[in-house]
Amino acid sequence: MSIRTVTFDAIVVGGGGAGMRASLQMAQSGFRTALISKVFPTRSHTVSAQGGITCAIASADPQDDWRWHMYDTVKGSDYIGDQEAIEYMCSVGPETVYELEHMGLPFSRFENGRIYQRPFGGQSKNFGEGGQAARTCAAADRTGHALLHTLYQQNLKNGTQFYSEWYAVDLVRAGDGKVAGVIALSIETGEVVFFKSRATVFATGGAGRIYSSTTNALINTGDGVGMALRAGMPAQDMEMWQFHPTGIAGFGVLVTEGCRGEGGYLVNKDGERFMERYAPNAKDLAGRDVVARSMMMEILDGRGCGPNGDHVMLKLDHLGEEVLHSRLPGICELAQTFARVDPVREPIPVVPTCHYMMGGLATNVDGRAIRLSGGHEGEDQFIDGLFAVGEAACVSVHGANRLGGNSLLDLVVFGRAAGLYIEEALRQGMEQAEPSADDLDQAMSRLRRWDASEKGESVADLRRELQETMQNHFGVFRKGDLMAEGVNKLADLRERIASARLDDKSQAFNTARIEALELDNLLEVAEATALAAQGRTESRGAHSRYDYPDRDDENWLCHSVYDPKSGKLGKRQVNFAPRTVETFQPKVRTY
Amino acid sequence: MKVSVYRYNPETDREPWMEDFEVDTGGRDLMVLDVLAMIKERDPGLAYRRSCREGVCGSDGMNINGRNALACVTPLSEAAPGVLEGRKPLVIRPLPGLPVIRDLAVDMGIFYEQYEKVQPYLINDEPAPAIERLQSPEERAKLDGLYECILCACCTTSCPSFWWNPERFLGPAALLQSWRFLADSRDRATEERLDQLDDPFSLFRCRGIMNCVSVCPKGLNPTRAIGHIRSKLLERAV
Numbered sequence: 001m002s003i004r005t006v007t008f009d010a011i012v013v014g015g016g017g018a019g020m021r022a023s024l025q026m027a028q029s030g031f032r033t034a035l036i037s038k039v040f041p042t043r044s045h046t047v048s049a050q051g052g053i054t055c056a057i058a059s060a061d062p063q064d065d066w067r068w069h070m071y072d073t074v075k076g077s078d079y080i081g082d083q084e085a086i087e088y089m090c091s092v093g094p095e096t097v098y099e100l101e102h103m104g105l106p107f108s109r110f111e112n113g114r115i116y117q118r119p120f121g122g123q124s125k126n127f128g129e130g131g132q133a134a135r136t137c138a139a140a141d142r143t144g145h146a147l148l149h150t151l152y153q154q155n156l157k158n159g160t161q162f163y164s165e166w167y168a169v170d171l172v173r174a175g176d177g178k179v180a181g182v183i184a185l186s187i188e189t190g191e192v193v194f195f196k197s198r199a200t201v202f203a204t205g206g207a208g209r210i211y212s213s214t215t216n217a218l219i220n221t222g223d224g225v226g227m228a229l230r231a232g233m234p235a236q237d238m239e240m241w242q243f244h245p246t247g248i249a250g251f252g253v254l255v256t257e258g259c260r261g262e263g264g265y266l267v268n269k270d271g272e273r274f275m276e277r278y279a280p281n282a283k284d285l286a287g288r289d290v291v292a293r294s295m296m297m298e299i300l301d302g303r304g305c306g307p308n309g310d311h312v313m314l315k316l317d318h319l320g321e322e323v324l325h326s327r328l329p330g331i332c333e334l335a336q337t338f339a340r341v342d343p344v345r346e347p348i349p350v351v352p353t354c355h356y357m358m359g360g361l362a363t364n365v366d367g368r369a370i371r372l373s374g375g376h377e378g379e380d381q382f383i384d385g386l387f388a389v390g391e392a393a394c395v396s397v398h399g400a401n402r403l404g405g406n407s408l409l410d411l412v413v414f415g416r417a418a419g420l421y422i423e424e425a426l427r428q429g430m431e432q433a434e435p436s437a438d439d440l441d442q443a444m445s446r447l448r449r450w451d452a453s454e455k456g457e458s459v460a461d462l463r464r465e466l467q468e469t470m471q472n473h474f475g476v477f478r479k480g481d482l483m484a485e486g487v488n489k490l491a492d493l494r495e496r497i498a499s500a501r502l503d504d505k506s507q508a509f510n511t512a513r514i515e516a517l518e519l520d521n522l523l524e525v526a527e528a529t530a531l532a533a534q535g536r537t538e539s540r541g542a543h544s545r546y547d548y549p550d551r552d553d554e555n556w557l558c559h560s561v562y563d564p565k566s567g568k569l570g571k572r573q574v575n576f577a578p579r580t581v582e583t584f585q586p587k588v589r590t591y
Numbered sequence: 592m593k594v595s596v597y598r599y600n601p602e603t604d605r606e607p608w609m610e611d612f613e614v615d616t617g618g619r620d621l622m623v624l625d626v627l628a629m630i631k632e633r634d635p636g637l638a639y640r641r642s643c644r645e646g647v648c649g650s651d652g653m654n655i656n657g658r659n660a661l662a663c664v665t666p667l668s669e670a671a672p673g674v675l676e677g678r679k680p681l682v683i684r685p686l687p688g689l690p691v692i693r694d695l696a697v698d699m700g701i702f703y704e705q706y707e708k709v710q711p712y713l714i715n716d717e718p719a720p721a722i723e724r725l726q727s728p729e730e731r732a733k734l735d736g737l738y739e740c741i742l743c744a745c746c747t748t749s750c751p752s753f754w755w756n757p758e759r760f761l762g763p764a765a766l767l768q769s770w771r772f773l774a775d776s777r778d779r780a781t782e783e784r785l786d787q788l789d790d791p792f793s794l795f796r797c798r799g800i801m802n803c804v805s806v807c808p809k810g811l812n813p814t815r816a817i818g819h820i821r822s823k824l825l826e827r828a829v
Contacts, residue, residue, distance in 0.1 A: 039640070040699070042742055043648040057722070101723040104713030104777065106731065106738045113725030139738075145647055146738060153712035188692055217643045253645045334645060337664050460632045504636040506602050509693040512635035 003183075003194050003440060008034045008161075009426055010199040013168045013182060013224060015041030017049075017144070017411035018390025019203030020151035020160075022367075025419025027160040031426055034195060036163045036184050038219060038514070041152050045205055045217040046411065049144025050330060051120060051258030052136035053100075053412070054405030055093040059110060060117035060134040061125065066090040067581055069135060071127045073406060076287050077399025078541035078551065079586040080237070080559060082575035085395040088365050089406075089413045091580075096412045097137055105150040107139050108327075118327075119261040120404040121285045122591070132285060134261075136405040141256050141330040147408060163195075167514055168223060170443040171200070171231045171386070178433035179385035182227075183443045187514060190507025192447065194440060198432045199385060199422045202228070202361065202369075203415065206391040207525040209518075211354035212467035215247050215254040224392040226521025228361050229528060229564040230446075233383065234372045236394040236559050236572065237359035238525070239532035239543045242402055243476050245291040247353025249311035251338045254355070255331055255348055257404040260284040262327055264316040266295065267347065268303040274312075279591040286591035289401040289542045292352035296476050299351075306349060313347035320344075352476055357525075358402055358542065359532070360394035362559070362572070367393065367418025372561045372572060385433055387422065389414045396559065399574075400541020450516050456501035459516045466493055466519075470526050474533050479546045483534045490527050497523050528562045535569035536560055553586055592616055592667075593680040594626060596637065599691050607691065611680070616667070620675055623655055623683065624662040627695075639695035646808060649741030652748075653695050654684040659745035659806045686748040688757065702744045705761045708787070709769035714780035730776040737771035737816065739809050740764060746803035746813055752796045759792035763803035763813030766794060770816035773823065781823075789824055797821075 012023045015037030026033040037044065058064040070090040074081055101107060101115065108116035115137045123133040139146035155162070165187040172180045172194060181196040207222025208214035225235055245266070246255040260266075265284045268274050278294035279286035286294075295312050298304060305313050316324060316331075321344045324332055328343070335341050335348045362370040369386040390411045397410055422430075473486025497519060504512040538552035539545050561570040576583045594614050599607035612630050624641055631637045639662075640650040646664035653662055656671035662683075666675075673679035689697040715724075747753050747762035761769070769788065772778050788794045794817060803813040 039642050039648075039650065040703075040742075043640075043642045043650045045643065045648075047648050047741075048643050048645065098719075098721075098723050102713075102715075102719040104772075104775065106734045106775075107723070109726050109728045109731045111728060113727050115723050142647075142739060145741070149738070150712075156707060157710075157712045188698075217648065219642045330647075337646065458632075459635065502635075506600060506636070508601050509638045509696050510636075511638050515635070 003192060005194040005196050007196045008032045009197065010201065010422055011036060011181060011195050011197040012201040012203055014044070014203035014205055014390070014392070015039070015164070016044035016203060016205050016390060017046040017147055017151060017408060018415040019201065020148070020155055021412045021415030022201050022203060022389055022419040023160045024151060024155050024158060025416050026423055027155060027158040029423045031423065034161045034163055035155070036166045036168055036182070036195060038165065038167045038187065040164045041162065042149055044148060045220055046144045046148045048217060048254060049147070049408055050141045050254060050256035051261065052118065052138035052143045052405050053097060053147070053408035054120060054123070054136045054403065055097045055409055056090065056135060057094045057097055057115060057117070057137060059114040064125070064133065064135060066093060068125055068127060068133065069093070070581065071584055072122050072124055073397065073403055074584040075128065075589060076122045076401055076403040078401055078589055079399065079557060080396070080540065080574050081399030082396050083578040083583060084575045085365050086397050087578040087581060089397050089409060092413055093409050096416055100147060100150060100412065103150050103154050105139065105146050107137060118258055119285060121257050121260070121282070121291065122287045122403040123285070132282070136258070136261065138258065141258055141328045144408060167517065168227065169447055169517060171227050172435050172440060172443045173231065174433040174435045174439055177383070179383060180433035180435045180439070185447070188509055190510060192444070196432070198426060198430050199387060201367065201387040201389060201418055201422070202392050203390045204392045206357040207522065208354050208357070210467065210470045210522050210526040210529065212471040213247070213252045214354040215244055215252055216354070221518035221521050222525035223518065223521045224388065225360055226524040229524040232565050233361070233369070234561050234563045235359060235528050236362040236372065236561055237396060237400070237532070238528040238562050239536050239560060240358035240400050240541060241354060241529065242288055242356035242358060242542050243292040243352040244355035245288055245295055245352055246314055246350040248334070248338050249306070249349040249351045252353050253334055253338050255314060255334065255350060257288070259314060259316055259328060259331060262323060263319050264314055267313050267315050268298045269305045269309065270303060274298050274303070282591035287401055288404060290591055292476055293544060295352055311349045311351040314350045315347045316343040317345055317347070356402055356407065357391055358394070358396070358398040358400065360392050361388040363388050363393045363395055365395065365417060366421035367414055368421070372570070387418050389418045400543060446517065446520060450502045450513065451505055453501045456499045457496055459500060459502070459512070459519050462493065462497050462500055463519050463522065466522055466526055469493070470529070474530055477544055477546060478533055480534070483530065487530050487534055490530050494523060494527065524564070528564065531567060532560045532562045532569055557586060592674070592677040594630065595680045595682045596630065597684040598694055600636070600693055620666045620668045622663055623665045623667065623670060623681065624651055626667070626681065627662060627683070638693040647741060649743035652686050652743035652745045654686055656682050659686060659749045661743060661745070661808045664808060686744055688748045688754045699744060701757050702747055702762070702764070705765040706742065706768060708761060709765050710780070710784065711768045711772065713772060713775060713778055714783070715777055717779065724777050726776055733774045734771060736811055737767060737774060740767055740811060741809060743808060745806045745808060749802040749806045751800060751802070752798055756792060756796055760796035761793050763817065766797070766820065767811060767813040767816045770820055773820065785824055785827060788820060794820055794824070
């Protein structure tokens with residue numbers, strides 16, 4: 001079978017913050033760089049990030065120190081974030097934020113003209129000793145939108161070649177396992193093309209759509225992780241899913257943590273500010289996992305609001321109209337559109353909602369994908385030609401629980417780092433893997449399977465069932481027997497999805513075909529999540545089990561590694577060796 | 592309720608047609624996008640764009656009962672009087688003035704080209720400081736109402752001047768972006784930007800019809816932005 005081939009020095013799959021920061025780096029250096037995105041890049045999910053980008057630029061507090069940010073991040077991760085990577089992110093952070101500002105990002109400002117910073121959850125001064133910090137740089141409550149548009153604009157300026165509305169189907173690998181690029185299809189015309197490249201960067205974002213209630217965009221279907229798992233590559237810490245405390249009840253639409261940073265707080269049906277009981281010091285600005293669990297306990301104990309007692313309230317009216325309209329204008333708009341309340345006068349009904357995938361493809365600081373061969377001893381081995389950045393990757397800077405505002409920082413720091421590494425590798429003569437006709441043929445098999453389908457169940461029905469299974473069996477609180485049931489349901493779904501049907505075989509703008517291909521990826525991510533969650537027999541960060549309620553550092557102070565070939569869960573050491581500071585030793589985590 | 596949807600598949604249809612669907616919303620005031628999703632479950636072939644489903648990504652601009660809007664933040668009660676109650680059909684068409692690829696998905700090419708023409712990025716070749724460039728809150732406030740644009744094209748495709756001259760008139764979205772950079776205290780390319788707009792079509796084809804203002808889902812005001820640029824151009828001419 002012949003297929004058109006286009007050749008680049010580097011391709012980036014995904015046009016969110018991480019992908020566009022990586023492509024920008026390489027395009028600026030004159031390398032032939034293609035960015036493949038299933039949506040026009042400014043429609044990527046980074047656009048929905050609200051509250052800001054956390055970074056010790058010492059604007060709100062001239063004494064601020066990136067080491068304090070590092071301490072908070074390590075603690076937030078419940079000690080399974082890699083300290084070398086966290087050190088890199090927090091120390092390089094200021095430089096990357098200044099770069100964004102120089103590119104034109106319209107940050108909000110303090111009176112002295114510096115970038116505005118607000119308090120966010122899990123932030124402290126002086127290694128947890130100096131009280132609440134204000135470290136999150138913001139463009140009102142539209143920071144992700146401002147960041148994403150700025151990066152798109154800079155990519156335009158620097159000549160990145162965009163393939164917008166192209167969908168990456170699968171990795172192409174040469175016989176020796178080296179990655180040679182991807183097969184992608186043009187959504188507009190249906191044409192299938194081999195994007196051949198010396199470096200392939202997955203910046204495909206998260207997969208919140210494995211749950212039925214999520215803050216994530218409809219496009220967040222875990223395509224990169226799905227492609228890697230299908231290629232037999234392992235994924236790390238997939239049990240770690242963040243439930244954001246404040247999704248609008250019934251809609252899942254995100255309400256930024258910045259609301260609580262600006263002074264808002266949560267109340268139960270008695271009007272009680274219940275976080276004072278769960279986190280006496282940080283209160284509403286404790287780690288997200290802590291706040292989400294506290295909310296669920298209030299709801300489960302019968303102190304939820306509304307006729308079904310199934311949510312709590314986020315109170316903002318005491319902040320006053322001026323603060324709300326200047327600092328949180330987007331939230332006012334979303335609250336009125338979806339919850340139909342005006343936060344100036346009424347509280348917003350909120351409930352913990354699936355938000356962020358801490359796990360993903362294991363990489364080093366340069367974004368190089370790590371081949372985890374089940375063992376966790378010795379040097380990391382890399383997958384030649386493959387890189388991952390952003391939410392699709394697991395560097396890991398977030399460990400078992402991400403801090404608010406660290407996601408945007410992760411995107412730009414590691415998008416840039418991967419770009420810098422690839423540039424240098426290309427200069428050093430990084431080789432192009434040469435796939436055979438058979439290798440290409442293999443990467444096309446999924447497309448053929450759907451196009452040949454005639455009978456079977458519908459994509460929409462199977463997707464709904466998958467999402468409900470994840471929602472009911474792998475939510476905020478988990479339990480062994482309930483998860484075992486969920487795992488069985490997913491095994492059944494795997495068989496049924498393998499014989500599901502695609503009715504519409506047309507070429508032009510066939511979104512039914514895209515949704516079918518996305519369903520395969522949702523299944524891969526869901527199954528990895530389920531098996532990793534079942535395997536980690538402890539509670540840590542976002543992974544909270546009734547049957548193993550305590551953190552177990554003796555057995556689980558490590559990454560989990562899911563191997564799709566065997567379906568087994570292995571372990572990998574956490575990095576406790578930062579280069580310039582002392583290791584932060586695990587402690588009991590309280591806020 | 593009855594929903595009437597514009598259909599066109601270039602592989603099977605010689606010309607576009609309207610298809611009617613009966614949808615049971617149970618009287619709920621759903622968003623138009625929810626209704627489309629219900630139809631797509633029955634007919635997976637229905638093509639439209641969507642992503643964030645909360646009005647910030649700009650994917651799902653379409654024409655709803657005669658008015659351009661984002662399907663994800665347009666409740667049935669606001670689509671048109673009587674739609675929610677089922678007294679009037681919900682009528683969904685693609686954005687006007689752009690070629691249709693399939694069903695509700697239009698070819699946005701010319702819209703993006705016009706955007707690119709205004710050099711939508713900060714231009715400042717002075718050496719950057721070691722920290723951020725300073726900007727006062729007052730200077731920053733000038734960007735409010737400008738930087739929030741989501742490139743949904745609701746405004747540009749509702750503009751008669753753009754319908755007549757889509758290649759030569761830049762349209763409200765692109766011009767709003769132009770002013771976003773002209774108004775930025777950090778930008779240094781004022782003259783260059785104005786030079787590019789100083790012809791009878793790029794900007795001056797705006798006739799102040801203000802459809803752009805009335806449809807913008809983010810409440811932005813491209814006509815005012817165009818007015819600011821116009822004043823700058825006129826100041827420069829005298």
